[in-house]
Amino acid sequence: MDASIPTLVQAVEALQQRQISSEELTGACLQRIADLNPTVNAFITVDAEGAMQAARQADQVRAAGGGGIPPLTGVPLAIKDLFCTAGLRTTCASRMLEQFVPPYESTVTARLREAGAVILGKTNMDEFAMGSSNETSCFGPVRNPWDLARTPGGSSGGSAAAVAARMCVAAIGTDTGGSIRQPAALTGTVGLKPTYGRVSRFGMIAFASSLDQAGPMTRDIRDAAWLLQVMAGHDPKDSTAINQPVPDYVGALDRSIQGWRIGLPAEYVQSNGLHPDVRAALEAAMAVYRELGAEIVPISLPYTQHAIPTYYIIAPAEASSNLARYDGIRFGHRCAHPKDLKDLYARTRAEGFGAEVKRRIMLGTYVLSSGYYDAYYRKAQRVRRLIAEDFARAFQEERLSVILTPTAPESAFLLGAKNQDPVSMYLSDIFTINVNLAGLPALSLPCGRDAHGLPIGMQLIGRPLDESAILTAGHVYQQATDWHLAVPGCAS
Amino acid sequence: MTTPVRYETVIGLEIHTQLATRSKIFCGCPNRFGAAPNTQICPVCAAFPGVLPVLNQAVLEMAIMTGLALHGEIRARNEFARKNYFYPDLPAGYQISQFELPIIERGHLMIELEGGVRRRIGITRAHMEVDAGKNLHEGIQGASWVDLNRTGTPLLEIVTEPDLRSAVETGVFLKKLRGLVRHLGVCDGNMEEGSFRCDANVSIRPLGEHRLGTRAEIKNLNSIRNVMRAIDYEVERQIDLVECGEAVVQETRLWDANQNHTRTMRGKEEAHDYRYFPEPDLPPVVIVPERIAAIRARMPELPDEKFARFQKDYGLSDYDAGVLTAEREMADYFEAAVQAAQPADPKGVANWVMVELLGRLNRAGQEIGDSPVVAASLGRLLRMMHDGVISGKIAKTVFGHMWEGGGDPARIVAEQGLVQVSDQGAIEAEVERVLVAHPDKIAQYRAGKSQLLGFFVGEIMKAMRGKANPGVVNGVLKEKLERS
Incomplete structure (x- = not known):
């Protein structure tokens, strides 16, 4: 059954060779969604009609032939439900936006559509991307295709599960503190968070503006390179988008990593929370890299331990402000029969937001309050700079090409195991959050299985704008191993 | 008997100037006044989910130009901040402004008072920010409406030092500043339409005292005349309080032009906590010296x-x-x-x-x-x-x-045949006719009544329908009257 849903690169080749039509491929994805979504709950909205129409158009484009056929013509993708899609409901998995239909298109989805992609639907996620287990969604949790009792991670859990369960060829997620990479690790897929500013945030519903970044979620590294090639680039509509040429990511994949220096931060490997199975998988991966001619260089990132508290000041601070616009006045949920303005605000927001979102709004409001700003927000910004300097110094002084770490401290945990304990949930992102604070590119790729047979992921972190290096390092690893070829039980 | 205490008035102003750019500060919508409600808006104006602000470079240019005209220092690295509060006319729930690092600091404007006295009024700072929309209440039963047309209008908020000493000085200053921004073409200065809005911080202190008294901030001043009237009222109110042994409290007061008084709007304890923090959607804006020089070069003469x-x-x-x-x-x-x-x-x-x-x-x-x-x-x-x-x-x-x-x-x-006749001959002929007609007047003139010259000139001009060259007429006339 797996053979029916190819990887992105396989799909492009098959479509080019006319071995399959987009209509067939899209239909096959929709069939798998129909079969699996009732259990996996990866999609909030499935746009079967729109997808089939786009697929038929794509087939016409390919049939017409000629030059300049866009690279993803006819490839069916799943989109995290926080990218605004014109005319297609965009909920952020929140009651607040349950009926919200954007009148505009996000830059990311616009670029994918221009590249010919077919959008199957919008994937489940933690509400407003706040969570690490997909349990804060108002549409219910996503289930991990490897074990339906477990979480696929979050917040991009729907996109990860959809890729792992072969409900789409590839998907798009967003990552504020690990929301692409942690679910990728927990579902045995590949997830790439680009350099902050490499991909436009226009039309991406904001959680924490200085940390949010969109990226590809795929079955293998090559697919991630293909998608990033389309997504990356300057956008006049996003002032934080970097105006630098987009390198040839796909072309860089087949380089040798002979002589590359790969940093291994002591603080990550020695972390108390690191599960022995994850440590073992990481050590095995180090052995693979040594065989491929790279050198593993022990490094230190001393500010690592401050990442979680720093993040949980900055991200909620920005979120408390970003989410102020959900006031019941212009769009989204509005409470019934408000007595006055205060009542309208209070009840609209009390009804529209879930518990985790409220927790972060309160946290963020508190740390920005007069009298607390210097102690919390300003200090957190300073620590953030120190964390970024940690990385810069390591890359520079040790002449590293990439840094290797575990992606998450453990494999997929049981649904309900952590959702009553926010701090233990926050620690799921302990290895990924630093990267967002420093604005660096990083990806997660599968590198083993634990005692339960659940996937384990490792993280490759690159220098600013050097997505090519992490893609290359990931690709050569996948050429030498087959972890990425494993298929979860429910999808095989 | 004690000598009555004399008081000094101390005034500082905050002036919101709407910058006359073609489009709004963070989107491409037209920056226009007076359109039907909610017809000049886009998802950015309405703060829809996922939209982002993009700074209009014309705002920056106008702010720099105003800063140069006010002899201020232009900050090289500018940051925007979010000022957070809930209100229906503020769609995002925050106003994008500048907080700790304004674009202009330490400027001044010279004013000329009666009697040729010149005074230097310090400009503490001026910063860029975005205007809010408007809540509409009039003629609506059981609801309020929100018009977002004004949302996104660029503002330059100019803050003065507490250097003004009277309502009259304040009036002169505001006229001068208003003239300046109009002259630069950065603001139309229309106070009634709200494109040039002023809040006044007013306090009093005994003459000779150097510490500032407790101030009241006065809002809702929609003309220079009202600013002056409100200050006069407020100074009197504060003096009355102090004279009665009461203290002036720090608060925001509203000017009511119909009642001709100010009244409490909100006290210090009700002041908002705006939770300012750097705007993460806008990277710092760096202004290089070359850009300032280029703006200076194309600035109109001050x-x-x-x-x-x-x-x-x-x-x-x-x-x-x-x-x-x-x-x-x-x-x-x-x-x-x-x-x-x-x-x-x-x-x-x-x-x-x-x-x-x-x-x-x-x-x-x-x-x-x-x-x-x-x-x-x-x-x-x-x-x-x-x-x-x-x-x-x-x-x-x-x-x-x-x-x-x-x-x-x-x-x-x-x-209309109004060309002046300077022809000697034509004028001589006319002079002759007038003299012949008034032999009595000639006699009187010659007898010493020299003011009759004006009479003759008037007669000649009348006859020539005002077109005669007065210089030639005078010459010919005098010559004839003396000669004969």
Whole structure:
């Protein structure tokens, strides 16, 4: 059954060779969604009609032939439900936006559509991307295709599960503190968070503006390179988008990593929370890299331990402000029969937001309050700079090409195991959050299985704008191993 | 008996100037006043999910230009901040502003008071920010409506030092500042429409005291006159309080122009906690010295510079130079008229502009921009006068025609046959006729009643329908009266 849903690169080749039509491929994805979504709950909205129409158009484009056929013509993708899609409901998995239909298109989805992609639907996620287990969604949790009792991670859990369960060829997620990479690790897929500013945030519903970044979620590294090639680039509509040429990511994949220096931060490997199975998988991966001619260089990132508290000041601070616009006045949920303005605000927001979102709004409001700003927000910004300097110094002084770490401290945990304990949930992102604070590119790729047979992921972190290096390092690893070829039980 | 305490008034202003850019500060919507509600908006104006602000570079240019005109320091690295509060006219729930690092600091503006006293009023800072929309309540039952057209209008908030000492000084300062921003073309200065809004911080202190008294911030001041009236009222209120042994409390007060008083709007304890933090959607804006130099180079001449030049180049008095440089349009008009009138004396042109033209404009309640007589036409008229083609008296007649129907002075003069007669023979003939008709007057004149010369001139002018060259008439007449 797996053979029916190819990887992105396989799909492009098959479509080019006319071995399959987009209509067939899209239909096959929709069939798998129909079969699996009732259990996996990866999609909030499935746009079967729109997808089939786009697929038929794509087939016409390919049939017409000629030059300049866009690279993803006819490839069916799943989109995290926080990218605004014109005319297609965009909920952020929140009651607040349950009926919200954007009148505009996000830059990311616009670029994918221009590249010919077919959008199957919008994937489940933690509400407003706040969570690490997909349990804060108002549409219910996503289930991990490897074990339906477990979480696929979050917040991009729907996109990860959809890729792992072969409900789409590839998907798009967003990552504020690990929301692409942690679910990728927990579902045995590949997830790439680009350099902050490499991909436009226009039309991406904001959680924490200085940390949010969109990226590809795929079955293998090559697919991630293909998608990033389309997504990356300057956008006049996003002032934080970097105006630098987009390198040839796909072309860089087949380089040798002979002589590359790969940093291994002591603080990550020695972390108390690191599960022995994850440590073992990481050590095995180090052995693979040594065989491929790279050198593993022990490094230190001393500010690592401050990442979680720093993040949980900055991200909620920005979120408390970003989410102020959900006031019941212009769009989204509005409470019934408000007595006055205060009542309208209070009840609209009390009804529209879930518990985790409220927790972060309160946290963020508190740390920005007069009298607390210097102690919390300003200090957190300073620590953030120190964390970024940690990385810069390591890359520079040790002449590293990439840094290797575990992606998450453990494999997929049981649904309900952590959702009553926010701090233990926050620690799921302990290895990924630093990267967002420093604005660096990083990806997660599968590198083993634990005692339960659940996937384990490792993280490759690159220098600013050097997505090519992490893609290359990931690709050569996948050429030498087959972890990425494993298929979860429910999808095989 | 104790001597009564004398008080000093201390005033500082916060002025919100709406910058006259073509489009809004963070999106491409037109920046226009007066359109039907919610017709000038987009998802950015309405703060829809996922949209992002993009800074309009024209806002930056206008802010820099204003900063240069105010002799301020221009910050090289500018950051925006979010000012967070909930209100229906603020769609995002935060206003994008500048907080810790404003674009302009430490400027000043010189003002001229009566009696030639000049005072330097410090400009603490000026910062860029975005205007909010408007809540509409009038004529709506059981609801309020929100009009977001104004959302996204760029503002430059100018904050002065507490350097002003009276309502009159404040009025002079505001007129000067308003004239300056209009002159620069960065703001239309319309206080009633709210494009130039002023809040006043007013306090009193015993004369000689250096510490500042407790201030009240007064809002809702929609004209310079109201600013002055509100300050006068507020000073009196504060003095009364202090004289009665009560303390002035720090608060925000609302001016009510109908009741002619200020009243409490909110106290210090009700002040918002705005939770300012750096705007993460806008990277810092770096202003390089070259950019400032380029803006300086294309800046119009400043009113103070123009004032000095008008005195020097055109030989104008303080008063004339002041009137003619108060508004950029006025100064431009005058200079265009001088140009067209050359080689006529600029002082004469100044008189004509200030007496004939401004007199008519004032009576008609019009501005210089509304003048039916364009500057070049006025200049050509004055040149004809200078060249002796027409007399001053005729010039006024022609000007009257120009005011009524516009048109070129030379054409009016030609069509109406108003060209001045300087021909010696023609004038001699007319002089002869007048003298022959008044032998009695000639006798009286010769007997020493020399003021009768005016009578003869008047008769000759009447006969020649005012077209005779007065110089020639005088010469011929005197010669004839003395000779015979």
